[in-house]
Structures are given as structure tokens and as C-alpha cells.
Amino acid sequence: xxxxxxxxxxxxxxxxxxxxxxxxxxxxxxxxxxxxxxxxxxxxxxxxxxxxxxxxxxxxxxxxxxxxxxxxxxxxxxxxxxxxxxxxxxxxxxxxxxxxxxxxxxxxxxxxxxxxxxxxxxxxxxxxxxxxxxxxxxxxxxxxxxxxxxxxxxxxxxxxxxxxxxxxxxxxxxxxxxxxxxxxxxxxxxxxxxxxxxxxxxxxxxxxxxxxxxxxxxxxxxxxxxxxxxxxxxxxxxxxxxxxxxxxxxxxxxxxxxxxxxxxxxxxxxxxxxxxxxxxxxxxxxxxxxxxxxxxxxxxxxxxxxxxxxxxxxxxxxxxxxxxxxxxxxxxxxxxxxxxxxxxxxxxxxxxxxxxxxxxxxxxxxxxxxxxxxxxxxxxxxxxxxxxxxxxxxxxxxxxxxxxxxxxxxxxxxxxxxxxxxxxxxxxxxxxxxxxxxxxxxxxxxxxxxxxxxxx
Amino acid sequence: xxxxxxxxxxxxxxxxxxxxxxxxxxxxxxxxxxxxxxxxxxxxxxxxxxxxxxxxxxxxxxxxxxxxxxxxxxxxxxxxxxxxxxxxxxxxxxxxxxxxxxxxxxxxxxxxxxxxxxxxxxxxxxxxxxxxxxxxxxxxxxxxxxxxxxxxxxxxxxxxxxxxxxxxxxxxxxxxxxxxxxxxxxxxxxxxxxxxxxxxxxxxxxxxxxxxxxxxxxxxxxxxxxxxxxxxxxxxxxxxxxx
Numbered sequence: 001x002x003x004x005x006x007x008x009x010x011x012x013x014x015x016x017x018x019x020x021x022x023x024x025x026x027x028x029x030x031x032x033x034x035x036x037x038x039x040x041x042x043x044x045x046x047x048x049x050x051x052x053x054x055x056x057x058x059x060x061x062x063x064x065x066x067x068x069x070x071x072x073x074x075x076x077x078x079x080x081x082x083x084x085x086x087x088x089x090x091x092x093x094x095x096x097x098x099x100x101x102x103x104x105x106x107x108x109x110x111x112x113x114x115x116x117x118x119x120x121x122x123x124x125x126x127x128x129x130x131x132x133x134x135x136x137x138x139x140x141x142x143x144x145x146x147x148x149x150x151x152x153x154x155x156x157x158x159x160x161x162x163x164x165x166x167x168x169x170x171x172x173x174x175x176x177x178x179x180x181x182x183x184x185x186x187x188x189x190x191x192x193x194x195x196x197x198x199x200x201x202x203x204x205x206x207x208x209x210x211x212x213x214x215x216x217x218x219x220x221x222x223x224x225x226x227x228x229x230x231x232x233x234x235x236x237x238x239x240x241x242x243x244x245x246x247x248x249x250x251x252x253x254x255x256x257x258x259x260x261x262x263x264x265x266x267x268x269x270x271x272x273x274x275x276x277x278x279x280x281x282x283x284x285x286x287x288x289x290x291x292x293x294x295x296x297x298x299x300x301x302x303x304x305x306x307x308x309x310x311x312x313x314x315x316x317x318x319x320x321x322x323x324x325x326x327x328x329x330x331x332x333x334x335x336x337x338x339x340x341x342x343x344x345x346x347x348x349x350x351x352x353x354x355x356x357x358x359x360x361x362x363x364x365x366x367x368x369x370x371x372x373x374x375x376x377x378x379x380x381x382x383x384x385x386x387x388x389x390x391x392x393x394x395x396x397x398x399x400x401x402x403x404x405x406x407x408x409x410x411x412x413x414x415x416x417x418x419x420x421x422x423x424x425x426x427x428x429x430x431x432x433x434x435x436x437x438x439x440x441x442x443x444x445x446x447x448x449x450x451x452x453x454x455x456x
Numbered sequence: 457x458x459x460x461x462x463x464x465x466x467x468x469x470x471x472x473x474x475x476x477x478x479x480x481x482x483x484x485x486x487x488x489x490x491x492x493x494x495x496x497x498x499x500x501x502x503x504x505x506x507x508x509x510x511x512x513x514x515x516x517x518x519x520x521x522x523x524x525x526x527x528x529x530x531x532x533x534x535x536x537x538x539x540x541x542x543x544x545x546x547x548x549x550x551x552x553x554x555x556x557x558x559x560x561x562x563x564x565x566x567x568x569x570x571x572x573x574x575x576x577x578x579x580x581x582x583x584x585x586x587x588x589x590x591x592x593x594x595x596x597x598x599x600x601x602x603x604x605x606x607x608x609x610x611x612x613x614x615x616x617x618x619x620x621x622x623x624x625x626x627x628x629x630x631x632x633x634x635x636x637x638x639x640x641x642x643x644x645x646x647x648x649x650x651x652x653x654x655x656x657x658x659x660x661x662x663x664x665x666x667x668x669x670x671x672x673x674x675x676x677x678x679x680x681x682x683x684x685x686x687x688x689x690x691x692x693x694x695x696x697x698x699x
Contacts, residue, residue: 001570001572001573001576001577004574006555006557009558010557343555345553346554346555348538349514349553350566350570350620351539351541351542351570351571352538353534353535354534356538356570450514453553
């Protein structure tokens with residue numbers, strides 16, 4: 001009984017213990033808070049990594065085989081096979097290619113300056129995406145990207161059901177220009193508005209003749225989209241698929257088929273493998289090994305792996321905070337054992353065993369860890385749940401913007417508290433503290449009581 | 457005299473000092489009978505403290521045997537020896553040796569706390585605390601129950617230490633110069649208290665002292681010199697008690 005009683009007394013009487021408790025509290029709290037924010041960031045990043053990628057992506061390789069047979073240039077046969085699978089909710093064909101963006105009229109001089117500027121060089125290269133609106137809306141998040149409120153300079157399309165319709169009031173002097181929809185960051189960088197005209201230059205090499213004819217065409221911007229995916233919002237321009245195929249003057253009518261499943265988590269990999277086999281059997285993909293049909297995770301495998309890696313590394317690095325806190329307990333207990341030599345002798349004379357003395361000091365460490373870890377866990381969880389409010393308050397007090405929402409494209413600091421993580425961190429702090437405390441506690445138990453009693 | 461409560465047989469104690477071994481007790485033999493008050497005197501370095509520490513089972517002899525109530529103490533386990541120190545021996549030290557974080561009452565009940573599990577302590581606590589408070593009140597410390605050692609005078613601290621030593625009614629008290637750190641008037645009062653309690657409870661006591669007058673109040677005075685018992689004489693007190 002005396003062990004718990006004396007442990008409380010020593011804990012209450014010695015202020016140095018507060019340092020250990022605060023150390024553990026800060027360590028545990030920081031670990032929970034930062035891991036929660038990291039997890040939130042990673043989830044958001046994962047979400048934005050997926051961006052507008054659909055569940056499955058079918059990209060046939062359009063290269064003739066030895067017998068001269070090619071995969072059909074038209075998407076309909078492949079779409080029919082894909083849509084026949086009951087697990088498929090929707091599928092759409094896309095035609096993608098690259099182009100260089102130019103601008104004419106009033107903004108041409110500015111555009112030329114931009115294109116001449118090495119820093120803005122990337123802005124001139126754009127990805128051209130041809131879509132079938134109804135299919136695209138059914139299979140991807142593109143409708144949501146069109147609906148989302150522009151954060152930068154941008155303007156939504158006038159009619160969501162017919163997004164490529166010319167903008168209201170658009171009345172050119174000559175013939176009507178074909179229309180396009182641009183990413184809002186691209187619109188911001190190029191100062192594009194609804195009704196702005198742009199010139200796109202592209203070329204599609206002919207694999208048979210080796211010719212590389214270059215086309216250019218002017219388009220009118222009918223609106224912007226915001227997917228939340230930085231790269232996409234900065235580089236993509238959407239067209240109707242038929243219009244883009246016409247512009248490219250290419251036989252290929254599609255580059256990829258995007259597939260949305262009813263239950264990706266359950267069926268994703270199975271549908272991928274089965275579709276791959278079926279499409280190969282039907283002569284609609286070149287290989288049967290699945291390299292042309294991929295899940296969105298296959299598509300982003302290296303990036304997703306890097307994210308997971310980052311989280312593990314972060315957890316390991318932050319665990320050092322708890323180790324440092326546990327080391328503080330070690331230092332404090334070592335000091336206490338030296339200071340309490342006489343008490344240890346008295347306890348031995350009064351009938352305490354060496355094991356009892358050892359466990360007394362372990363109790364002190366246990367209570368340090370208990371108070372520190374519980375307070376740390378409470379603070380960490382509360383901090384994670386109210387991180388936005390805390391960030392705003394800190395920003396206003398310090399006069400510095402701590403979290404730049406424009407950089408991350410998040411409206412809030414994402415934080416996800418995982419109860420399992422909290423439990424692991426608290427138990428880890430306990431284990432670490434007791435492990436470090438075991439050394440001075442063991443030393444206390446081995447002290448010669450007489451030597452301790454002579455210590456006056 | 458009844459049988460010995462503690463017997464030291466052929467006790468040799470040597471300490472390792474650097475490379476050489478320093479022998480401070482050379483084959484000491486001493487029996488302390490039940491109810492007997494044995495004074496131990498001798499010059500500094502004569503081996504008095506080492507002898508009583510061995511008798512109190514705090515120090516293991518290099519050679520020889522300590523029989524406590526007829527059983528060889530150093531053949532018992534660490535836990536059994538700790539139990540003997542807890543229940544059968546009370547210590548009174550020159551420097552009181554109270555725990556500074558505890559109040560007077562808590563210091564007194566500490567031996568009972570050490571010997572009990574959490575549940576047993578919880579059950580017995582009210583009774584034990586009441587007993588400790590009564591003991592302290594009897595020692596004139598009724599107003600000092602909740603005081604910490606630092607808030608008590610030397611004499612008060614030693615009275616708390618005596619109450620602690622007697623709390624579990626051990627049959628043997630080992631007192632190492634209990635008045636050595638007190639002025640003579642206070643020392644006299646504290647000693648009277650200790651000896652009165654011993655007398656009324658019929659306890660055995662081994663008392664280390666430099667004070668001839670105090671020694672005269674013992675039944676027996678063992679004089680030590682150079683690690684040996686140089687004299688072992690019954691006093692007039694003992695003879696008077698015998699008559």
C-alpha cells in the first residue's frame with residue numbers, strides 16, 4: 001500500500017515531477033495533434049490525387065500488331081463490353097492530346113510576354129481533353145467541377161446541362177467559334193473570362209507517313225471548372241470529343257475510357273482483371289495482362305506509396321518527442337533516487353523489500369505517465385478537433401497567416417483523429433516512460449539501506 | 457531471564473576499503489533476552505553501530521550467525537527478513553529519520569502501511585490512524601498530528617520516531633543514540649518516554665549511548681573496544697530489578 005501512497009506524496013511534493021508530466025503531455029499531445037493533421041492532409045491529398053480520375057481507366061495501345069490489325073479507333077465497341085458488366089455504373093470515352101495555348105486580340109501582347117518568360121513557360125503547354133458531356137457527367141466528377149464555386153478568377157458555365165453552349169450574349173462578328181472550358185487556375189493565369197478567345201496550336205504526327213502537320217484553331221471560353229487538383233485546374237482544357245477529334249484531324253476518336261463502378265472498394269480489382277481479359281478476347285486491347293486497364297490507385301501507385309511512406313516516417317520522427325519526454329522522467333527519477341537515499345534506507349529499516357522500493361519509483365513514473373499521457377491525449381484530441389479555430393486565433397494574435405488556404409486548396413486544416421492511433425500513442429508513452437524509469441527504480445531497490453541511512 | 461530474542465554468534469564484519477579488507481567486528485557474541493534493556497557503550501569506531509545494525513537485520517555479517525527468536529535470520533529470504541524488521545523490530549535513530557513529505561500521524565502509521573496490502577490497509581486505516589493519533593497524543597503531540605517533520609522541534613521529531621518504532625508492538629527496539637542530537641533537557645524527557653514505554657510493554661531494547669547515566673539505567677551494559685566486547689556487566693538497576 002505504501003508504494004502508491006508515497007508515490008502520490010513524492011509526486012505532489014516535488015515540483016520537478018511537473019516537468020516530466022508536462023514533457024509527456026506535450027509529447028503525447030503534439031504526436032496526436034500532428035498525426036491527426038497529417039492523416040487529414042494525407043486523406044485530402046489522396047482525394048485530390050484521385051482528382052477527376054474514375055474508378056477504372058482503360059487506355060488501349062493503338063499500335064498495329066504484326067498482322068496489321070489495330071485496336072478500333074472508335075470507343076463504342078469497348079464501351080459496349082464495359083457497360084455490359086453489371087458492376088459498372090457508367091463509362092465514358094475521352095480523347096486527350098497536347099497543345100500550346102496562345103491568345104489573340106487585346107491580350108495577345110501579354111500572352112506573348114508570358115510565353116517568352118521562362119517562369120511562365122509551363123503555362124503555354126496545355127492538355128486537351130475531348131469529352132461526351134452526358135457520359136462524362138455520369139462517369140466522372142466533372143459536373144461537380146463545373147458546379148464548384150470558383151476560388152480564383154473564373155466563371156461557371158452558363159448552362160450546366162449544355163456546358164459547351166456559346167456563352168450568353170456571345171455574338172462574334174464573323175463565324176461562331178467552337179467552344180472550350182478551361183481550368184480556373186489557367187483562367188486566372190491567362191486572365192480568361194467567359195467569352196475570352198484563345199488560340200490553340202497542336203500537331204499530331206502520322207505514324208505511317210512520318211508527317212507532322214500542325215493545326216491551330218481559335219476557341220471561345222464558355223466557363224471554367226475547379227476540380228481541386230492543382231495540375232488539372234492549371235493545364236486542362238475541355239472540348240466536345242467530336243470537336244477535338246476534328247481539330248486533331250486524327251483517326252483516333254478516343255484515348256481512354258473512364259469507368260465508374262457501383263462499389264469500387266469491393267469490386268475494383270476484380271472488374272479490372274475481368275474486363276482486361278474480356279476486352280483482350282474481343283480484340284479491344286492489345287495485352288491480356290491488364291496493363292491497359294488500371295484502377296485509379298494503379299495509376300497513382302508511386303504517389304500513394306510516397307504518401308504512406310511519409311506518414312510512417314512522420315510517426316517515427318514524432319515518436320522521438322515521447323522518447324525525449326520519457327528521458328526527462330529518467331533524469332528526474334535518477335535525481336529523486338539520489339535525493340531520497342535516506343528515505344529509501346528508512347523504508348528498508350521499516351520493512352520495505354528491495355522490490356517494494358523499486359516498485360515505489362516505478363509507481364511515480366507510472367503516475368507521471370498517467371497524468372501526462374491522459375492530459376496530452378485530451379489536449380491533442382481537442383486541438384485536432386478545433387485546429388481551425390486555434391489556427392485562426394493564432395494567426396490573428398501573431399499577425400501571420402499560419403495556414404495558407406490558397407496553397408493547399410483546402411477550405412480548412414484537415415485533421416482526422418484515429419482512436420487507434422491515440423491508444424497506441426498513449427500506451428507507447430506509458431511503455432517508454434516505464435522502460436526509462438526502470439533503470440533508476442532498479443538502482444533504488446539495490447541501494448544499501450545502511451549507506452542510505454548514513455546519508456544525513 | 458527468558459530465552460534470547462536475538463543472539464549474535466561469532467559475528468565478524470569486514471568492509472572492503474579499496475584493495476584491503478577492514479575488519480570492524482572480530483567474532484562478537486551477544487544475547488539479548490526478552491524484556492532485557494542492554495546498553496552498548498564504547499568509543500567512536502569501536503563497532504557499536506555496526507553491531508546493532510547486524511542485530512537489527514540491516515547488515516549482513518561477513519561470518520557468524522544472527523538468531524532472531526531462535527531462527528537464523530540470514531538464512532531466511534529477503535522478504536521474510538523485511539517482515540521481521542517490519543513487525544518484530546522497532547528502530548529509533550539519532551537523526552529521527554522521519555519521511556519529510558509525511559505528517560506526524562502518517563509517519564507513525566508507515567510501518568503498518570508497509571506491512572499491508574491495499575485492501576487490508578483500507579479496511580484497517582481508520583483504526584490504525586486513531587491508534588497513531590492516540591499514541592502521539594500520549595506523547596504530548598496532540599496539537600502536532602498534521603505537522604510535517606520540518607515543522608517539529610528535535611524533541612518532537614524524536615517522539616514521533618519513538619511512536620513509529622512502537623506502533624506495531626515489536627518485541628525488540630533498537631535505539632542508536634536516541635538523544636544524541638537533542639539538548640540534555642529534551643533528551644532526558646525523550647529518554648524517559650522511551651524507557652517508560654519499554655518498561656510498560658516489557659520490550660527488549662538495545663540502546664547505544666555514550667551517556668554513563670543513561671547506561672546506568674540499563675539492565676546490562678556491553679562495552680565495546682576495537683571490534684570486540686570488552687565488558688559485559690549487569691548494572692545495579694538490573695540487580696535492583698532482580699530483587
